[in-house]
Amino acid sequence: MPRPSACPGLLRIVPALDGGICRVKLAGGALGASQADAIADAIDAHASGVVDVTNRANLQLRGVKPGREDALIAALLAAGLGPQAHAHALADDVRNVMISPAAGRDAHALFDTAGLAAELLALLQGDARFAALSAKFALLLDGGERLMMLDHPHDIWFSALRHPAHDNVLVGFGLAGCPPVDARHAGALAAVAPEHIVPLTQALVHTFLDLAQPGHTRMRDVLATHAAESVLAQAARKTSVRLLRDAYVANWRREPADASRRLGAHAQRDATRLHLGGQPALGRMRSATLRGLANIVRNNEGATLRMTPWQGVLLTDIEPANVDATLHALAALGLATTTCDPLTRVIACAGSTGCAKSLADVKADAATLAPHVPGRTQVHLSGCARSCAAAHRAPYTLLAVGGERYDLYHTQDPRDPAGFGRPVARGLTIDEAATALNGSAPPSFDEPFDA
Known part of the structure; x- marks a missing residue:
């Protein structure tokens, strides 16, 4: 049965001192220009005009006015910011898949995770049993990008790797933790081909729900009473996915990431265009900032706007001739674009x-x-x-x-x-x-x- 939750969501606005809180979960952190405008209009009309970027690259709308909750929700759903139309009733809670904000653009990535992330979101929203998951239960899908948040523990993590005995990219995975970057942290439990991540995830999540006791909301709770090997063995019986388990996978370490690439201009993998990053002070923006970001996207043909887990924003596919003007526009909106800014x-x-x-x-x-x-x-x-x-x-x-x-x-x-x-x-x-x-x-x- 669904687990009760005090976490805010798009469909569950929770009270706070400054009014209601509504959390908008963004697929891959992406926010279209028209969606940014829609949020700006909605928070001006129904809330305080303030939005926070979260550490999961989502948006938290603050100060929702009493009696305006339904109108706010309707405006957000009309902008396409809710769960998929075919999803089960509580699907908004389980849309927790984190990828790099530079997915598909990062020159260091081993593969583009965007399509696979969409498949994982469809899985989470389409399986009615997953309504029983906590709103905090989360997956990490790491394509090996240099710009990647690696320090947030996830219930299930996947991270791209190159195996010396395999020509194609594989994906290592683990439970209740982060991809390992040094000897202090355990390697992957096993590795699989990227096309097997979705069925493996389904098996792992069902195994979690099979083993979880009342009060167990995260994978770490299950691992407190069941060894990871036992969880993996039970999941393996639910799928025909082949797991690669050898010394290389167990001892594999992920290349360190570079959080400084979330700010300023950096070349993309096409070696022509750039992605640009900025950070609002303490992760907070007003409606005017959202509208300004939407205008920047419109002024850069083909650009996309993505939130980041560092509580900032990333603009992709910026032409070299537009870089200086775009950085200036971000600064004019109050966003820091270099690590020299102490905030x-x-x-x-x-x-x-x-x-x-x-x-x-x-x-x-x-x-x-x-x-x-x-x-x-x-x-x-x-x-x-x-x-x-x-x-x-x-x-x-x-x-x-x-x-x-x-x-x-x-x-x-x-x-x-x-x-x-x-x-x-x-x-x-x-x-x-x-x-x-x-x-x-x-x-x-x-x-x-x-x-």
Whole structure:
């Protein structure tokens, strides 16, 4: 039976201090120009005119006015922003497939994941039993792009690899984690041909639902009571997909990604056009920004607009002659286009102005702190222990504890699965936190951090 959920969705608007929250899930993060305009019109008419880009490359519409929920939902559905027409009634919750925002354009990719992602979305929406999945149950499909979010744990992850004994690209996969980039993390459970990912996913998700007990919402819950080998064996009995399991797959490591490519201009795989990235301050945009982005797309024939899991935007297929003008247009909309902007190094939740659970005005404190964040690192400000704004562990976390004060945490391994890391200091004001960060930032973060 369907699992109850407090997560917002397009069809489930949940209350918050600043009004209702509606979450729009975007297939592959893509947003058409007319859809951007439709959202802008809808949030001006029925909400606060504010939208946040989420860490799963979706959009969260804030401040939905009482009594305007149905009108907002109708406008979004009319713009084609809901589940597929043939999907089961609760399909909106399960549309959780993350790909690179540069899918199909990244010169480093081993294959284009866009078509396969569409097949996975169709599977998730078309199987009525999957209505029982949590709204947080999520898949990662990594084509080997250089611009890829690798640090968010997923219930099932797939990552492209080249095997020395096979001519064609294979796809490794694992459960309740991330593709491994170094020796600290386990390799893939097995590898399959790309065309077998959909039937394998169906078998794995059905196995999860077979094994999940009441209260088990994520794959990690099942793995707490069942070994991964047991889960894999049970899934294998549900499909004829051939699993490749050898030492190379078990020891395989994924090439590191480069999050800096989310900003500025970078050549695409066609070696002619470029993709351009920008980031709104703390992931928040207003309706005028959405309309401005729609106009940029229209002014660049063939361009596409995609949200990113770094709470930013990516424009693809920009002609070289239009790059400077387009970067200028992004900057005019208030989006940072280089990592020199300190706000690109700070993550913050809605804070006490929007969330009753938050113990601080996190957005305002993050803006105050940003100019003092050391270069080449990242700070996450969270109003409570739920860590809504960051799905990964950041190098530094400031956790609000009340009284306009924060506890400071640090980790040497951003991919650790739980908690905020090692406590560094307690009860800091935001000014004291800035001083502490500049006194304790370690040299290990001199390299770009993928988050």
